Amino acid sequence: MGNLMKTEWYKLRKDRSFRFLTWILIGIAVLFPLLEFDNGSSGLPTVKAYYLDNVLGVHANIVKLLPSILAGFFISSEYSMGTMKSIASSGNSRLRIYFAKLMIFSIGTIIISLILPIVMTGVSSIYFGFQDMPEWTFYLQTTGLIILYGAAFASIMAVFSILFTDSGKTIGFLLMFFIFVDWPLQVLAARVPFFEPILNHSIFKLVYDIIIVNRLESSDVLSLVVVPIVTFIAFGVIGSFIFQRKEIK
């Protein structure tokens, strides 16, 4: 498992899509707050307000959409390049191969997801001043939850990435899926009463509650933490089950 993890980490560091997404997000994190200097009479926002509106306000889309691109290139393209064949025949079990891939892909997703919360908050503090910062507890809670939800979404993406053996199909499907999934899920929940609590306790719905974590009851906070962990494990098991039976072409 250690060798597989080292290999996947090496490949992630060399992955062009990962590097591209990382640098683009760092660029956005550094440049985007500069737009606030053009606000005229309303003046500069506080870092706390900026963190809520511009970092946590968009993080759900970052967590759901950008790693879809990484999933296509980091996982599915292993099939088209033929390298999945050498991994599968390397003397490691499919279970280990899948979980090593999933773990490193999740780390990649988490890194991408954390760039704005860390870099943008840091840069905006330099630009706007350190006087009204987000509370440390709230900041650590939200970044912790972003890590958990990043890993949970990554586990769903990994399942589709091993089903599709082409990076283009994977990226196209995942982007469409995550852009439009909320609407049919809400319709389904409205029509099928049984489905409503499931949706309400799914990562698709709970990811939007991260921003209000400081206002939630402790039982809600518990489900906000437990659901992505359960999702990660469940989709990890489903993905490994599929991968173990898959013919690698």
Next chain:
Amino acid sequence: MNEYILKTNRLSKKYHNKMALNKVSMAIKKGAIYGFIGQNGAGKSTLIRLITGLGNPTTGTFELFGENNERMIIEARKRIGTIIEGPALYPQMTAAENLEAHRLLKGIPGKDCVENTLALVGLQDTGKKKAKDFSLGMKQRLGLAIALLGDPEFLILDEPINGLDPMGVVEVRELLKKLNKEYGITILVSSHILSELHLLATHYGIIHNGELLEQLSAKELNEKCQQYLHIKVDNPTKATTIIESHLSTQEFEVMPDGIIKLFAYVDVPGKVSKVLTNEGLVIEEFMPKGEDLESFFSNRIGGVQHG
């Protein structure tokens, strides 16, 4: 010690309604270079895919390094190097980076093996050039380098000389021979370039429509592909006496229909015909014959061979 590196027992693979592999029982001895011959779609790659764990057999079993338990077979795969349906490369990485990724995968300590293996296949000077910019031949060499990483005991090479220039073909052939002779590496090599296999293999397996038609050693194949003079005369008995006395050879065979197969003097047929006519024999048929590897293969699969 196990004499066989690989033994399959009635191994079958069915895709939808088509039998891609049908009860194949083959055996590869330790130290052999096993040439796997078959047309496109004959089942060569299917068999290789099953052995390397890319697919599961529908029925049948196989032993790898004497192991037939699934868990132990997975472990045994650490002792093999593969090229399956073309080299598996990361196009955005350099040759050294590709090898480094595979070194980490195989858990080989130390980075020296990367440079040594690159030198072995003649890719030590590719520097920062990405694998995507390599020629087909260079990609094949890099694929071979990846297969050789970690000193495998068994190499499984599916069409390893595809895309190589003539010099490259010779180099790869010599390299494989060297690996086999000096390091005792057993090699399973599939190719549709029969003449090339003939220069390399010590054993052959002929597969057609998913069925293993024949397994034979190079010695047996050479005997079957031997060139001879096909001679039909009015008096075969007298002819054999003349051949023995005048040409001083017993390298001939008389067939039930009286045809004489003369395995000597194949390159000087004029001398043979002159001796026979001088002794008053009437020659009815006289021609050089014998199967080359391609016609042997063609005859076994019962039709025209398509590369």
